[in-house]
Structures are given as C-alpha cells and as structure tokens.
Amino acid sequence: MPDTGTKANPWKLKTPPNTSEYEMYRDEKDGKEVIACVVGKTTLLYDARCISDLHQMLVAHGDWMDLGGADEQKEAKEGTVEAWGRAESNPVGGWYGLKKGLRGRFGVYVPPLLEALGLVEITHEAKNNKMKAK
DSSP: OOTTSSSSOOOEEEOTTTEEEEEEEEEEETTTEEEEEEETTTHHHHHTTTHHHHHHHHHHOOOOOOOOOOOOTSSSOOTTTTTTTTTTTSSSSSSBBBBOOOOOHHHHHHHHHHTTTEEEEOOOOOOSSSEEEO
C-alpha cells in the first residue's frame, strides 16, 4: 500500500516479543526525512536512512544478529543492532535516533518496521530476539 507509513495511515507494529503496540510513519523535521515512532504519548524520531542502512548492514553481516535494545543513557551491548544504531562507524557516524534523551531503543522499535516492509526476519521470542536480512 503506497499510503501506508503516513501520519494519517501509520504502520501499526509490535515490539519483537509481540508484547507492546506502537506506530511509525514517515515525516519531515528540519528539512530531513525522519521516521516518527509513537509509543503511548512519547514520540521518538529516527533518521529515515536507518531503513536502508540497517538492511544493507544485515545483508553484509549475513547471519542472525542480536537486537539489543537500551535507553540512550545505558550502554548498548557490543555486536547488537542497538550498538550499531549508535556507533560512529555506521553510515551516519553515530545515533540514528534524533531526539536527545530519546535516541535509544533503536534495536526495539526499528527492526519490526523492517520486518513489516519485508526486508528482515525477527525471532519473536520473549527475550533476546535476533534479526537477519531476507
């Protein structure tokens, strides 16, 4: 559906363990394309490049990768999607999360979007989920 992923028709997603629902949609902020992630009354923003960049990294990785998932104030576990989403070595040179104080949780909220777009598989266990490129 071409109109899916808009503010009027957001992607309806669930966290990897399928325990919490949230929405995401494409938007623009300060002239930059972003992905808005609405969790309850909180809105997180991610650089829209995260979709293609994460998929390309997973294709190159070639195997399952732990998601991780940590708030901005906590260290991300090495070798996880969360750690990659804030690493200086990624294509944007740091955080894909754009809202200071709410830049983390990349490994929780972005992977289900890539799954909904048909780009990846996610394990959907109660804990320690992983993803890989299709």
